[in-house]
Amino acid sequence: MFSRIVQTSSRQGEIVEVVLRNGWDYMRRLLTGGKVDEPKLPPPAVLRNILVELGPVYVKLGQLLSTRPDLLPAEYIDTLSALQAEVPPVDWLEVEIVIRQQLHQSLEETFASVNYRPVAAGSIAQTHRATLKDGRDVALKVQRPGLEIVIEQDIALIRLIARLVSQTDFGQYYDIVSIAEEFTQALRAELDFTQEAHNTDLLRRNLQASRWIEPNRLTVPEINWDLTTEKLLVMEWLDGVPLLAANFANPAFDGNADREREEISTLLLKAFFQQICLDGFFHADPHPGNLFYLRDGRIALFDCGMVGRLDPRTQQILLELILSIVNLDAKRCTQLVLQLAPPAHPVNRIKLETEFDQLLRRYYSLNISQVNFSKLVYEVLQIARSNKIRIPGNLGLCAKAIANLEGIARTLDPNFNIPNKIRPMMTEVFQRQIVGEAPLAALLRTVLDVKNLSLQSPRQVEMLLDRVTSETLQWNLSVRELEPVRRALDTSANRLSFSVVVGSLIIGAAIISANTQSSQVYWVSDVLFAAASFLGLWLIWGIIRSGQLK
Template sequence: MFITQTVPRQREIVEVLLRNGWDYMRRLLTGGKPEDPQLPTPAVLKKILVDLGPVYVKLGQLMSTRPDILGASYIEELSTLQDEVPPVAWSEIEILIRKQLKRPLEETFKYINPVPVAAGSIAQTHRATLIDGREVAMKVQRPGIDITVAQDIALIQGIADLVARTEFGQNYEIKSIAEEFCKALEAELDFTREASFTDELRRNLSKSKWFDPTKLVIAEIHWDVTSPKLMVMEWLDGVPILSAKIGADYNNGKDPTVERKEITTLLFRAFFQQLYIDGFFHADPHPGNLFYLRDGRVAILDCGMVGRLDPRTQQILTEMLLATVDLDAQRCAQLTLQLADSTQPVILSRLESDYDRMLRKYHNLNVAQINFSQIIYEILQVARNNKIRLPTNMGLYAKTLANLEGVARGFNPELNFFDEIKPLLTDLFRRQLLGDSPFRSLLRTALDLKSLSLQSPRQIESLLDRVTSETLQWNISLRGLDGLRRTMDDSANRLSLSILVGSLIMGAAIISTKAQTVQLSLLNNILFAVASLLGLWLVYSTLRAGNRK
């Protein structure tokens, strides 16, 4: 056994695995020899995580953000995991709240509803009213969950240590992935982190050239009553977007079809701004985190899972999106290599062939019929099959687009993905060429040209000096010439041997014409014999080399 301090929990896990028939993990946990991992079916894996409890449900949700590791069927199944669990009794929650507040509970809140509006694996949410009358939502951490998470993290790391001994574990760097998941789980326990993300997202989306910011809402954080285990934010009155009855419960005089189209466009533009302009994005836009409010606005909730993209990655992903729309296999391969997180050699022709084979099935489909998030998942699958390691944020990026497209299609069945992103792509490429300010970009280009014009004469003069003084050296490295070099060496050796054989024959012939003594006759015979043997060996080696080719 590899973690003695968690034996009871370990025994419980083994029982769950036995009950669900995952023999590989049972052998691993009971000290068996590590072998290449054998995953159960997606449905069985999901059931195992649910049976193991809230922390493993959260782990499953994190795994669903890694399509660069798991196949599409696993991602789809794990994405449906919901961490709804029975709520903790109000008496326990009240004790925790009092410990987190700087002032007495009665001086901070006028009213708190003891019945939670939602209960998850890490926290539960209550509706409350501040002492000044403002309606708020209180996210309270489940008492003792930090101890449970610490124990399960130790188990996860122990399992990762065993799997890391296999070829699979080494290829996919399972230990680093496990550490990443464990850090994400630990980060979920600090609500000030989520509160900071919420503020950053609200600031970013408070201004936009693509949509009206007044139509989008991110809850305001009340920092004076927020702590690592308690987050208090603005109460937003609405329902999950897929449950909204546009034109019925929320009749604002608009045609429901038109309003659905407007909301779909708003969501696409808000998330594309996060992904391709801000570089900071909400990474979990599932239906429960997108609300339709009673005043007709749309709210984005739960900023606990976010991702970041640097400008270079944003540019590559923009081009990748266009290559996907164009079904350009060659460009997809080139961009994938630019994104690669490792320098491991890759056979480009094979990668292009895999992409071509994958994209070919979409050639005869109308753009409106194509599921682009599915294509992105398949692109990650091709990269994984070619042992290309991509940055971890690629998984969050792919999952965000997949969730966004899934929600949009559920909310507006008439969705045409290409129509939504076409004007955005045009603007993105314009921004890449000119920047946010064309005038600033022009000035920057002028300064670069000025610098180049000042430096070029000096560099040319230095180059000429080195050429005339014979100090210029060229370091050239050509690959794939070893075989040619060996062939040329063999040819030179055979040519030398042929000249030697010819010389021996000519020498023997000259001697034979003037052989008047026994010694000269013997030398003549020896020269002919040596020439004959060398000649036969030369013929044999030449024929053998030809057969090998």
């Protein structure tokens, strides 16, 4: 196995060398074809070093794993959450080739000027500032040259390792092959900048239509679709500084920086609460580097390469789960977790509720301002993980977004508290779910339904009574999973009957053989023995083929 992986490509040989050099014993045994037990991760610091040495793709893998508290313990989540690729910028001459290949016109005909020095460099792309011919300033996000080849080689190895791990109980339970496919799809989606552009546009429209956020306070850059391609993203240039490095001198707050920080923290909470609980589409990576404080006092949100989506059912359950956590309600929390992720195997509900109760009791005596809400959410997901409940991946993205948001908000405003801020918004959301967006229309629709029901009910009751009195009422019951049980009972009964027949033939042949001296009758016992042997072998072969020998 080891030689097959190494011979696949020089890149994969390099990956194996890094893994072995850092002393990951489990992976060494796995790759060399040795006997392996359940998967064992190296210590968090060692795993971080391996991912950094392996380069941008594996750094991105670590960042995605940091959003899966259902897979990894808390210490790994903390270590991987701060993982960033230390990637030097690509030389301008190489970047220029990529830009020219993506443009319909020449570089000189498209831009009045381009800053050759990048303003940011990441694992997937680097960003340059430029000015269009019409005078508008734009940001050019350019994919790193040659990245596709490296990524495809890395994806091939990740899939191979996932198939190997899938042979263990751990790999089968967590469906490691599907998780690997999920990662490869997310990675390929980040390589397509048109997808990021669509995400940016959708987020911008959702925030502009918000009832909680003033349009002049939070913004997302506009996309220049005429110039955007799969490897080149051209968007509005927004001039500002990273949010946590800002001086906060917005004239609207009369120089009161503390008040402005508090307002910004609340603004960000409202924005992400709307994205997660109302829109079902949210920015999944709001770390400090993606939030900027603009010169005009607005807050800008960048980099929509990693986003999450929630269906309406998950949104509803998640909203109630957040409320149960805020209210420290262990019983309701247990019910909602089981609704959110129906377990593939039986779960000890009493044990799960007890663990949630023990967790939430630790917060009963704390002042609400002392509660680290994101840590509490992570701990809830960790308990679900320890009880073998497979939480949907997008819920991990939610937890990661909340953790990043709370970290930024507490840095800006040490007194910031999510539960206190979130209750009024949750009340409004529940009210909207009850009465809808148009209360009058909902009321009229309900009245019409009641009218139709009142007109139809007498006739339906009359039909029911008529069938009862005439003894023509029939009940059609359909019990789920009953058919497989019936087939299994039929099979067992048939095999038992077959066995009785075979036994009877053997006993009859033995009786004839023992009690007859005539050779004219003796052949009957031979025929019976032959028939019993044939039928017995046939029965055994059928049992072996069915896989139910044990």
